[in-house]
Amino acid sequence: MKQLTKRQFRRYCDIVYSESGIKLNEQKRELLNARIGKRIRKLNVQADKYLSIVEKDPIELNLFLDAISTNHTYFFRESDSFKYLDQSCKNIWCAASSSGEEPYSLATYCLELGFTPSILATDISDSCLAKGRKGVYPKKCITNIPKNILRRYFQKGQGKWEGHVKVKQSVSKLITFEKFNLLKDSPSSRIFDIIFCRNVMIYFDKPTKEAVLHKLVRVLKPGGYFIIGGSESLSSLNHSLKYIEPSVYKCADLDAMPNMTPYRAG
């Protein structure tokens, strides 16, 4: 495929930004070129024509966003922050859950602690959500899973699934995979005891990060933890969370708020 012109690249970037909040810079030109190349070849169209298809057709828009998103993840990634999980974490939201390794890691960790949470795993990518629901992973992906967890919560594939593992039903039944665009969608009224939103806000600019934070904090229980990725920080952003340690923030606890007196009707 021919290199995208500056103008085409800018138009693709504008769509990515307005639809997902992801800010692409000039260095991502080749990457974008390579990623959309497959779709362009498949549809046998030119880059300009593909742009107009993406702008008009919501199905192709989804496929386009799928093609350009970075879904890198792995089991038990940055698992130091899992220490904030305890019996009180009945409702967990794993926002930007990619292909499922993160929510499955959280679920098995909780099961090992002796409790069964309900985990909402969301992402913008349909193909990632499909992989997560399937719960089947090649063996090369499991190196980071502690041996006891692997033995207890995963099954070895046989026949055509040789070389793969599948998450057991005792784990998958704890997780609901749902599509949720952090930029565009509004959470339901469900309140979460802890929210993991890791390694996604890094792709957003400041106003988008603040809008996403505001949206997620509204459904975080007072006193609940908000966990971000190891290379992320909320320090320059406007938000109401309390810093605990790198990657870990806490929602203000109502009891701890100064100058509060009990509300009396009348």
Ligand SMILES: C[S@@+](CC[C@H](N)C(=O)[O-])C[C@H]1O[C@@H](n2cnc3c(N)ncnc32)[C@H](O)[C@@H]1O
């Ligand atoms: C690098 S992965 C991080 C996965 C996982 N949280 C982790 O830390 O390993 C980023 C994920 O964010 C998702 N994503 C990007 N923009 C999004 C948006 N606007 N709403 C929801 N998910 C988004 C991508 O599809 C991708 O799966």
